Amino acid sequence: MEMVRVKDLCKTYNEKVPYTALSNVDMTLNKGEFVGIMGPSGSGKTTLLNIVSTIDHPTSGEVRIEGDNPHAMSLEELALYRRRELGFVFQSFNLLSTLTVKENIMLPLTLDGSSIKEMKERVQEVAQKLGITDILDKRTYEISGGQAQRTAVARALIHKPKLVLADEPTGNLDSKAARDVMELLTKLNKEMQTTTMLVTHDAMAASFCDRVIFIKDGQLHNEIVCGDNREVFYQRIINVLSLLGGFRHDFSTVRV
Ligand SMILES: Nc1ncnc2c1ncn2[C@@H]1O[C@H](COP(=O)(O)OP(=O)(O)OP(=O)(O)O)[C@@H](O)[C@H]1O
Numbered sequence: 001m002e003m004v005r006v007k008d009l010c011k012t013y014n015e016k017v018p019y020t021a022l023s024n025v026d027m028t029l030n031k032g033e034f035v036g037i038m039g040p041s042g043s044g045k046t047t048l049l050n051i052v053s054t055i056d057h058p059t060s061g062e063v064r065i066e067g068d069n070p071h072a073m074s075l076e077e078l079a080l081y082r083r084r085e086l087g088f089v090f091q092s093f094n095l096l097s098t099l100t101v102k103e104n105i106m107l108p109l110t111l112d113g114s115s116i117k118e119m120k121e122r123v124q125e126v127a128q129k130l131g132i133t134d135i136l137d138k139r140t141y142e143i144s145g146g147q148a149q150r151t152a153v154a155r156a157l158i159h160k161p162k163l164v165l166a167d168e169p170t171g172n173l174d175s176k177a178a179r180d181v182m183e184l185l186t187k188l189n190k191e192m193q194t195t196t197m198l199v200t201h202d203a204m205a206a207s208f209c210d211r212v213i214f215i216k217d218g219q220l221h222n223e224i225v226c227g228d229n230r231e232v233f234y235q236r237i238i239n240v241l242s243l244l245g246g247f248r249h250d251f252s253t254v255r256v
Pocket of ligand 1: 042045046047048
């Protein structure tokens with residue numbers, strides 16, 4: 001079943017000199033699928049994620065999420081839609097430092113007016129899945145980067161969103177923490193059947209996906225699907241990246 005449908009999507013930034021960041025992008029994400037988006041620096045990955053996640057608007061074309069067109073909603077409808085149906089994970093964690101880990105995780109439910117009982121139950125459930133029950137009362141400055149990103153993942157998933165959007169979630173983590181976060185994200189994706197779109201430059205992170213879509217110069221380049229062997233998938237990702245060229249970062253040195 002189709003969860004996300006991107007149709008003929010174009011984005012031009014109207015600066016002094018207009019810049020076309022995306023041209024005629026078509027893609028589909030199926031329900032429960034974990035899809036990576038890769039491409040050289042400046043190829044349009046974040047622009048694509050921002051438009052699918054409703055943070056930015058397309059110049060033309062359409063995004064449908066389970067049939068809904070979020071870009072056609074009013075600001076109030078859109079705010080509610082984002083809060084209820086989408087989950088976000090960012091490179092910089094975006095946790096509120098004045099709140100505890102537990103309060104950060106609860107935030108989407110607090111904003112939605114859920115009962116205290118329900119919030120407590122859901123926090124316990126999601127914290128257990130992410131192995132962070134023992135840090136729930138800590139402040140965000142008392143925890144490690146890996147724990148911070150697991151907290152951010154818990155916050156993104158607590159309201160059981162339809163779609164999780166992750167922009168370089170391993171970008172600020174060491175290789176061990178990065179691998180842990182990817183293992184948890186994929187485990188929860190399978191358990192909860194939450195469709196996930198991941199932008200990354202990291203081949204190790206991408207090798208956890210079911211499918212990786214490559215973009216270059218704002219257009220779809222190709223895609224590869226993970227078979228039975230993740231190590232082979234990782235090598236195939238590296239091969240496409242070396243063909244594409246133009247990477248800001250060195251390829252990940254982490255072995256799968
Ligand atoms: N708000 C903006 N105004 C003008 N140009 C922009 C804006 N945001 C992005 N761009 C340009 O659009 C192009 C695509 O940017 P985008 O951030 O989507 O690329 P990316 O593939 O995510 O890059 P990176 O891997 O470096 O994060 C780049 O050339 C960028 O300079």
